[in-house]
Amino acid sequence: MKLDTRAMRHLASEDWRVLTAVEMGSKNHEIVPTPLIEKLARLRGGVSGVHRSISALAKVGLIARVKEAKYDGYRLTYGGLDYLALHTHASRKVVYSVGNRIGVGKESDIMVVADHSGKQCVLKIHRLGRISFRTVKSNRDYLKNRNAQSWMYLSRLAAMKEYAFMNALHEEGFPVPVPLAQSRHTIVMSLIDAFPLRQISEVPDPASLYADLISLILRLASHGLIHGDYNEFNILVKEIKSTDEDGKESVTLEPVIIDFPQMVSMEHVNAEMYFDRDVNCIKRFFLRRFHFTPTQPGPFFKDAKKTVGKGGLKRLDATVEASGFTKKMLKDLEAAIKEKETVNEGQEGAEEDEDDYDEDGDEESEEEEEEDGDDDGSEADDGEGEGRQEALLTGGLS
Numbered sequence: 001m002k003l004d005t006r007a008m009r010h011l012a013s014e015d016w017r018v019l020t021a022v023e024m025g026s027k028n029h030e031i032v033p034t035p036l037i038e039k040l041a042r043l044r045g046g047v048s049g050v051h052r053s054i055s056a057l058a059k060v061g062l063i064a065r066v067k068e069a070k071y072d073g074y075r076l077t078y079g080g081l082d083y084l085a086l087h088t089h090a091s092r093k094v095v096y097s098v099g100n101r102i103g104v105g106k107e108s109d110i111m112v113v114a115d116h117s118g119k120q121c122v123l124k125i126h127r128l129g130r131i132s133f134r135t136v137k138s139n140r141d142y143l144k145n146r147n148a149q150s151w152m153y154l155s156r157l158a159a160m161k162e163y164a165f166m167n168a169l170h171e172e173g174f175p176v177p178v179p180l181a182q183s184r185h186t187i188v189m190s191l192i193d194a195f196p197l198r199q200i201s202e203v204p205d206p207a208s209l210y211a212d213l214i215s216l217i218l219r220l221a222s223h224g225l226i227h228g229d230y231n232e233f234n235i236l237v238k239e240i241k242s243t244d245e246d247g248k249e250s251v252t253l254e255p256v257i258i259d260f261p262q263m264v265s266m267e268h269v270n271a272e273m274y275f276d277r278d279v280n281c282i283k284r285f286f287l288r289r290f291h292f293t294p295t296q297p298g299p300f301f302k303d304a305k306k307t308v309g310k311g312g313l314k315r316l317d318a319t320v321e322a323s324g325f326t327k328k329m330l331k332d333l334e335a336a337i338k339e340k341e342t343v344n345e346g347q348e349g350a351e352e353d354e355d356d357y358d359e360d361g362d363e364e365s366e367e368e369e370e371e372d373g374d375d376d377g378s379e380a381d382d383g384e385g386e387g388r389q390e391a392l393l394t395g396g397l398s
């Protein structure tokens, strides 16, 4: 599923009201009955106006008609949810235009967007439950048992959790993108001008970058946190160029960490496993890519555990609960992320020894590949940030 903002400008304010009504109705109804949409939208033009908007929205795929034995109605599609989120970001003047897609995660779309002043930012759209690509049959069976509502619910939770942690980490001075806004299943953050570690074939001093990355793991731990997916895709490496007094140029590398929906507390029952996995992921990558082996063993969980909250360090693991997450929400999200990991492991197994970015860097399904052949998407996935920005503003946004 790809974000296509072309229809956005053609929606009238009544259409937005009706779309919002379908979203509201979805809270209690898997399929929102038409009379309920009419009631929630309360358009001045009356029922016929609502029906006109319903057709317009269904035509561009923002809502979908569902025929049930009991009653007919509509459900919000992922596209509809995307539009509502973008509409909110646009009304709050966070996003003015949408540009290229720079990343397709297994469970997200990453787009470059710009605000009114033209400043570029990143929009991350969570799509939990979108396990597709070279899927094995069991994934398809698993998908069948999931209804769209639970995908949306989980994607929303992922965005909320990621935003809460990004805020907390940013406030504590960690090198993370600046969190700018969150709406539904999306977040807006600053654009980091850097490549993922995965794309870096050589570094002047692997030992020093390794030490920085391990010390970030330890610093997170001292605040009660484990990243949980600390790999070469989720570490961006900034190159800071400087010139000394003699005119000699040097480059220092500065890691920036991203991707936080799966973060766990140092108190989690499986904390040690997650901690060790993060550490080993870095070790394995440095060995394979840079032929680097650290001289010291560890770091070890039991030592890191002793540093949690030491000297009055702020505990950040309580962040998520403090931001309104219930235990059930956390459990639901954790279960979904675990399922995703199991599927990912199955896929990665086959490509374990491939170290070439180009070969497995593109995770798109064939269907999506075809869609990208059209004029709007053809340049979207080449990783180059520059491109056309599609303005969002519509008559409905007054």
Ligand code: ADP
Pocket (backbone or CB within 6 Å): 102, 103, 104, 105, 106, 107, 108, 109, 110, 122, 124, 177, 189, 190, 191, 192, 193, 194, 196, 233, 234, 258, 259, 260
């Ligand atoms: P996922 O949860 O799907 O793994 P990520 O948050 O890790 O999503 O983002 C996927 C990719 O998008 C990253 O590997 C990175 O290349 C790019 N990316 C994400 N956020 C940013 C950002 N703020 N600035 C620059 N690139 C980013």
Ligand code: MG
Pocket (backbone or CB within 6 Å): 105, 233, 234, 259
């Ligand atoms: Mg990632």
